[in-house]
Amino acid sequence: MKRNKIQMKGTQTNVLPFSMDANFFFERAVSSLDRNRYDKALKYFRKAVEYEPDNPVNHCNMAGILSEMGDYEASNAALAVILQEIDPSMTECYFYMANNYANMDLFEAAEEALMKYLQEDEDGLFLAEAEEMMDLLQYELHRPAKLSTIKAREGMVEHDMAREMLEEGKFVQAVKLLEEIIGKNPDFLAAYNNLALGYYYTGQFPKAMDMIHKVLEQDAGNLHGLCNLAILLQQEGNEQELDRLREGLRVVVPFHQEHLFKLATTMGILEEHEAAYGHFRRLLRDKEVQGDPYLYHYTAVAAYNTERYSTARALWSQLKKLDPDSNISSFYLSRMDDCDLQGQYPRISYHYNLPFEEQLKHPEKWENGFPSEIRDNPLIRSSFFWALRHGDHRTKLQVIQAFSLIADSEAEEALLAFLLEPEEDSYLKEMAVLVLRSLGVKGPVPVCKDGTILMVDPSKVCSSLPVWRSEWQAVVDLAVKNIGKSSDLQLQHDIETLWVDYLTRLYPDTPAIAHIEGWAAALDYLTAKMHGKAMTYEEVAKRYGISASTASRYARRVDKVCNMKEKAERIFPFVQ
Incomplete structure (x- = not known):
């Protein structure tokens, strides 16, 4: 019987197709x-x-x-x-x-x-x-x-750079960079928080508050935002809202190290020293930051401010071992010795530096500029920006003179902005222009005066005279050069003012300036007397390489026109 080899249609075989793909x-x-x-x-x-x-x-x-x-x-x-x-x-x-x-x-x-x-x-x-x-x-x-x-x-690298700028005291640069970051990344809350700090450090409180509110609108529980808000409310003196916020912060127990440090420092600033001490002690138990000298200082301050004096002394002693090159621990240990003797323990700041008045107690030391440890200290730089916006007249004058010693681009930008403030004193603006000259700023800069923007060239003496001759400028330049203390802006300003006053009273019949040294010596001598400084014609003549009789002759000519002797006698005894 033959087998049927024909396969019915529709039936399947066990042979698979071979596809090489x-x-x-x-x-x-x-x-x-x-x-x-x-x-x-x-x-x-x-x-x-x-x-x-x-x-x-x-x-x-x-x-x-x-x-x-x-x-x-x-x-x-x-x-x-x-x-x-x-x-x-x-x-x-x-x-x-x-x-x-x-x-x-x-x-x-x-x-x-x-x-x-x-x-x-x-x-x-x-x-x-x-x-x-x-x-x-x-x-x-x-x-x-x-x-x-x-x-x-996106923006993280730039943000890290901006944070470093804030830590280094480069507040103006940090603000510019953070503004750019936020423009590109409107949801970057950390950048908003740091921009708020940048505005705060430069004295721009309304902008700082606006940044903080933008953070809290997106994240109501943002701890950095809440801490920053507390600092600004304290600055504003808004005690009612601050008390409500302070109560909430008291019960917060952060888990992350960064949040714990932020809350600890904030509570210290708010004078909640007991809470600050507890947070700092927790941080000291963290092995990652146990060797941080700043943390030991902060904890010591919190201990001191909560009357744990033996603990504070022990922490500052430990700090001395951790940071032997710093005089911070020695200063505060010495201060504690004084407090023990006097029986009084005034509250102290948490900042890791000597107090501001200690830094500038002897300004003669800084004739050649601040040392880097002072010039680059973020706290001191911040205090300069702050005082220039919110200090009294005397403080602002000190800051303007300090900027001549800091002598960097941030100081220049701060002074240029100061010149545009409509409410600022014209005398202080004249001082700012003098500092800009010392910083090498050339060409006209805008100055707001009586609601009008004027263009002023810092390299030249300000005068309402229709002309200003090069030989007149040469007299001022020589006098300023020889006063021996270029950091004394008031003396420099009064030399220029006296010279402009003298020329203005005589204009257009101004004398020929053939003897620059004689005129400069006269300005030097008369201005010194106005400031109550002991000065003789022999001394000033020696300074300018001329005779005492020459110095006396030119001084009498200026005094005859400006009546400087009479003016000076109202203020200081005019001693020959």
């Missing part, structure tokens, strides 16, 4: 990898690329296996094909390239590829690994990475 070779490659057969895996990945040349994943797989096999150059070539010809959005390829370059000890190239990854990758898939690689490259290249921004952490 990219997936087939991909699976073979993975199987080879499982058996550690890298050579076969590479062969199959290359076949997958042949079947689907426009699929970036195939190229990336091939680059990966080439890297595993140590062929880093070929791996990078495959990755370059992806970025240049197939899919530039696969920014992770830059991270793979950076790894390959690092394995070849090409650290400059690795840094360039890594920076490209960080600047273009939005998802940050390898962000943690990239930061670890940055540390490695910094070690190998003996310098920090040339990083400007991280796309996956």
